[in-house]
Amino acid sequence: MERISTDLCIIGAGSAGLSIAAGVAQMGAKVVLIEGAAMGGDCLNYGCVPSKALLAAGRAAQAIRRGAPGVQGAEPQIDFAAVKAQLAAVIAQIAPVDSQERFEDFGVQVIRAYASFTGPREVEAGGKIIRARRFVIATGSHPTIPPVPGLDAIPYFTNETIFAQTERPEHLLILGGGPVAMEMAQAHRRLGCAVTVIARSRVLGRDDPDASAVVLAALRDEGVAVLEGCEIVRLRALAQGLEAVLSDGITVTGSHLLVATGRTSAIARLNLSAAGVAYTDKGVTVGPNLRSSNRRIYAVGDVAGGLQFTHVAGAHAGVVIKQVLFGLPAKQATVVPMVTYTDPELAQIGLTEAQARAAHPGVQVLRQEFLHNDRAVTEGKTTGFLKLMLLKGRPVGVTIVGAGAGELIGLWALAMSAGMKVGTVAGMIAPYPTRGEISKRAAGAYFSPKLFDNMGVKRVVRLVQRLLP
Missing domain, CATH: 3.50.50.60 (FAD/NAD(P)-binding domain)
Incomplete structure (x- = not known):
C-alpha cells in the first residue's frame, strides 16, 4: 500500500x-x-x-x-x-x-x-x-431521513436528487418546514406545480414569528398549501403517486415527495x-x-x-x-447572517426579538416598514419590515423580511462584527431611492426621541435662536 x-x-x-x-x-x-x-x-x-x-x-x-x-x-x-x-x-x-x-x-x-x-x-x-x-x-x-412509516417503501427526492428531475411534478408534497422546504415550495409552485408542505411544527420555526408569518402569507397567497403542526402517521404508494395520512386523520395525496427535514x-x-x-x-x-x-x-x-x-x-x-x-490564534465568528431566499426574503443576524428580550431586559426594539421606503413603493414591493434590536446603542440583532433582505443584512453584519454603534449607520449617506435607506431610517429612529421629544433640547434650540445674529 x-x-x-x-x-x-x-x-x-x-x-x-x-x-x-x-x-x-x-x-x-x-x-x-x-x-x-x-x-x-x-x-x-x-x-x-x-x-x-x-x-x-x-x-x-x-x-x-x-x-x-x-x-x-x-x-x-x-x-x-x-x-x-x-x-x-x-x-x-x-x-x-x-x-x-x-x-x-x-x-x-x-x-x-x-x-x-x-x-x-x-x-x-x-x-x-x-x-x-x-x-x-x-x-x-x-x-436527514426521518423515521416515517412507509417512507422506505416509496420513491422520494432530497436536495441531492430533486434538481435532476426533468419532468414537472404534478403535485409535490414537501416534508419539512425549514428554509429549504419553503424555498423549494415556492420555486416549484411558480413553475406550475401544485405544492403541499407538511411541517411538524411552525414553518421557519427558528425565525422571528412576525417575519416568518410574512413569508408564509406570501406562499399561501401564491397557492402553496402549508399544513403546520402535522405528524405523518403513514406514507403509502398509490398506482399514481403517494398518499400521506396525518395524525389528525387528514389524507393528502401527491405525485411526488421531497424530504427536506434537515441535515x-x-x-x-x-x-x-x-x-x-x-x-x-x-x-x-x-x-x-x-x-x-x-x-x-x-x-x-x-x-x-x-x-x-x-x-x-x-x-x-x-x-x-x-x-x-x-501558528496564530484564531476563533470562529459568533455573529453570522442567515437568509431564506423566498420572495420575500427573510434575513437574520444576531438575536431575534424574543431572544434579545430574554437575554437583555433593557433591549430596545425599533421597527421600520418597507411601506415607508420610497424605492419599495415605486416598485410595488412594500411587504415586510426591518426590526432592529439595540442594547446601549449597539445592535445585538437585526431581522429583515422583504425584497432584497439578503443584500440588506450585509450592512448589519459589518456593523455587528466591527462593534459599531448605531450612530455610525444613522450617520451614513444612503443613495436615494434605495431599499438600503430602511437601515439608515431604523438607526435614526434610535435618536429621534432624544432630539424631537426632549424638552431640554428644545430649550437649547430656542436659546441659540435668540442669540444668533
Whole structure:
C-alpha cells in the first residue's frame, strides 16, 4: 500500500475544504485533498447553486404572471426540462473553479476516494495511507431521513436528487418546514406545480414569528398549501403517486415527495474513534478555534456541528489557515447572517426579538416598514419590515423580511462584527431611492426621541435662536 507524507490532509472538497486547500498550497505547504464524491461538495452540486438558479426561474415566471400597473400579466409558458437544463449549465459554468485539475495546478495532491482514519495521524483512502502533520475534516452533511412509516417503501427526492428531475411534478408534497422546504415550495409552485408542505411544527420555526408569518402569507397567497403542526402517521404508494395520512386523520395525496427535514453531519465513514476524535450526532466536537479533541485534527463547515451555511464554511477556512500555516490564534465568528431566499426574503443576524428580550431586559426594539421606503413603493414591493434590536446603542440583532433582505443584512453584519454603534449607520449617506435607506431610517429612529421629544433640547434650540445674529 502506497504511503504519503504531507503537511496538511483535508478530507472533503466542499466550500471549506477547497478554500483551505487553495490557500495553504499557494503559500507553500504540502497538501493532500481527499474527496469521495463530487468536487465542489453539496453547495455547488445539490445546494446553493442549483437552488438559487431554480428560484430565479420561478421569480421570472411570477413576474410575467403579476405584470405591473399598465402592463397586463399573463400565464407564462414553462418548459420544465429546459429550466432544469439551465440549472445543469450553471453548475457546469462554476465547476471548473472547484475542479480537480485546478487544484492539482496549485500543487495539491487530490485523491478521489472516501477516507477513514486508521490512527491519530493517519487516514486510508483509495488504497493509500496518508500521514499528515495536521488534518482538516470538511466532509459536510447529507439529508436527514426521518423515521416515517412507509417512507422506505416509496420513491422520494432530497436536495441531492430533486434538481435532476426533468419532468414537472404534478403535485409535490414537501416534508419539512425549514428554509429549504419553503424555498423549494415556492420555486416549484411558480413553475406550475401544485405544492403541499407538511411541517411538524411552525414553518421557519427558528425565525422571528412576525417575519416568518410574512413569508408564509406570501406562499399561501401564491397557492402553496402549508399544513403546520402535522405528524405523518403513514406514507403509502398509490398506482399514481403517494398518499400521506396525518395524525389528525387528514389524507393528502401527491405525485411526488421531497424530504427536506434537515441535515446530518457526514461522519459515518471516518472512523473517528481510531483518531481519538470526539463527536456527537451533530458532528465533530470542536472548540472556538475549530480544533477537535485530537489537537492535530480540525473540523470545519457543516461537520463541525454548528450553523450549516456555505458562508460559515468559508469563514471557518480562514480560521484554520491562520492556525495551521502561521501558528496564530484564531476563533470562529459568533455573529453570522442567515437568509431564506423566498420572495420575500427573510434575513437574520444576531438575536431575534424574543431572544434579545430574554437575554437583555433593557433591549430596545425599533421597527421600520418597507411601506415607508420610497424605492419599495415605486416598485410595488412594500411587504415586510426591518426590526432592529439595540442594547446601549449597539445592535445585538437585526431581522429583515422583504425584497432584497439578503443584500440588506450585509450592512448589519459589518456593523455587528466591527462593534459599531448605531450612530455610525444613522450617520451614513444612503443613495436615494434605495431599499438600503430602511437601515439608515431604523438607526435614526434610535435618536429621534432624544432630539424631537426632549424638552431640554428644545430649550437649547430656542436659546441659540435668540442669540444668533
